[in-house]
Amino acid sequence: MRRTNSVRTGESTLIRKDIKSLSAYHVPDSSGMIKLDAMENPFKLPESLKVSWDACLSSVDINRYPDAEMAELRTKIAHHAGVNADQILLGNGSDEIIQMIIMAIDPGTCVVPSPTFVMYDLISRWFKRPVATVPLANDFSLNADQFLQVCGREKAEIAFLACPNNPTGNLWPEETIARIANGFDGLLVIDEAYGPFSERSHTHLVASNVLVLRTFSKLGWAGLRLGYVIGEAETIAHLNKVRMPYNINALTQAAASFLLDHFDLFEMQATEIKKERKRMSKALQTFNGVNTFPSQANFILMQVPDANALFDQLKTHGILIKNMHASGGLLSNCLRITIGSKDENDAVLAAMDDIINGVSA
Numbered sequence: 001m002r003r004t005n006s007v008r009t010g011e012s013t014l015i016r017k018d019i020k021s022l023s024a025y026h027v028p029d030s031s032g033m034i035k036l037d038a039m040e041n042p043f044k045l046p047e048s049l050k051v052s053w054d055a056c057l058s059s060v061d062i063n064r065y066p067d068a069e070m071a072e073l074r075t076k077i078a079h080h081a082g083v084n085a086d087q088i089l090l091g092n093g094s095d096e097i098i099q100m101i102i103m104a105i106d107p108g109t110c111v112v113p114s115p116t117f118v119m120y121d122l123i124s125r126w127f128k129r130p131v132a133t134v135p136l137a138n139d140f141s142l143n144a145d146q147f148l149q150v151c152g153r154e155k156a157e158i159a160f161l162a163c164p165n166n167p168t169g170n171l172w173p174e175e176t177i178a179r180i181a182n183g184f185d186g187l188l189v190i191d192e193a194y195g196p197f198s199e200r201s202h203t204h205l206v207a208s209n210v211l212v213l214r215t216f217s218k219l220g221w222a223g224l225r226l227g228y229v230i231g232e233a234e235t236i237a238h239l240n241k242v243r244m245p246y247n248i249n250a251l252t253q254a255a256a257s258f259l260l261d262h263f264d265l266f267e268m269q270a271t272e273i274k275k276e277r278k279r280m281s282k283a284l285q286t287f288n289g290v291n292t293f294p295s296q297a298n299f300i301l302m303q304v305p306d307a308n309a310l311f312d313q314l315k316t317h318g319i320l321i322k323n324m325h326a327s328g329g330l331l332s333n334c335l336r337i338t339i340g341s342k343d344e345n346d347a348v349l350a351a352m353d354d355i356i357n358g359v360s361a
């Protein structure tokens with residue numbers, strides 16, 4: 001249709017109505033606070049690596065476009081993941097890969113558990129893809145038969161399972177995930193964003209309709225924005241057609257390649273975080289009215305008598321966590337707290353002691 005040249009006045013009319021009704025992804029200001037709201041790794045790069053790190057980054061020719069095929073980095077990541085390089089596609093964070101997958105799959109419903117990671121729903125909406133949800137039980141378990149029934153009823157084209165799930169932190173049994181992978185004839189994306197902190201991976205389930213999604217964000221490289229998806233080579237080749245040229249910038253490519261050579265460091269940090277998770281889970285439970293849920297991720301979900309009040313009080317104590325209360329349902333009065341360094345976690349416990357028991361550190 002031809003557009004007229006008339007000057008548009010008032011509210012922009014060119015933006016889709018459904019986009020206008022969305023809210024932009026909100027990131028709260030965390031300046032000066034202990035930041036435990038976004039599942040970041042608390043550890044900075046050790047001083048001992050700084051000289052070689054500086055040399056690595058300063059050798060990057062930023063006047064040139066990055067390596068478009070990222071052959072070297074893909075090979076390194078494939079080696080790390082135990083698959084072939086042609087089974088790997090890289091994204092600017094796994095968020096970008098979720099977008100690529102949703103773009104590339106035939107129109108049709110996306111099925112997700114509820115609650116789960118919000119971006120599956122949000123990105124589906126951007127592409128006018130309907131979303132159907134399957135409620136988790138009170139203990140956050142997922143009924144595979146019910147999930148498959150909803151997929152069948154909706155003639156779903158795509159489904160996402162975050163394993164472990166965000167924001168609940170639990171990992172559904174392997175048989176639940178395998179049952180869905182085997183019984184669903186659309187595309188299943190198994191999202192292992194929290195895989196480094198959990199007891200198992202699902203790469204053995206990769207098939208023509210099953211992908212495994214991963215990110216380095218939670219393991220310590222959130223600032224680099226790098227994720228990858230593992231699939232059959234043919235699926236990956238097709239997904240690669242909706243990848244923006246040069247989507248992984250030259251500094252990220254160089255940095256990730258460097259960090260992969262020091263991967264044992266990040267695995268040690270993940271082990272430390274898992275230890276702290278155990279300690280925090282036990283310690284948080286001791287506070288009156290606080291119920292923590294089992295977690296296989298680098299965060300803990302806890303239910304408290306008044307989430308809004310505790311969230312605000314922790315903020316007053318200089319601690320930023322994530323308040324899930326507004327989501328309602330199973331997340332009513334729930335707070336999600338990222339596992340920080342030992343000192344950060346101690347600060348949380350001291351603040352909780354002050355708030356709940358009136359004991360100042």
Ligand SMILES: Cc1ncc(COP(=O)(O)O)c(C=O)c1O
Nearest residue numbers: 093094095117162166193215217
């Ligand atoms: C389950 C899950 N998948 C994917 C992501 C996105 O990670 P990134 O885009 O940083 O790789 C997150 C981030 O919180 C997540 O919780």
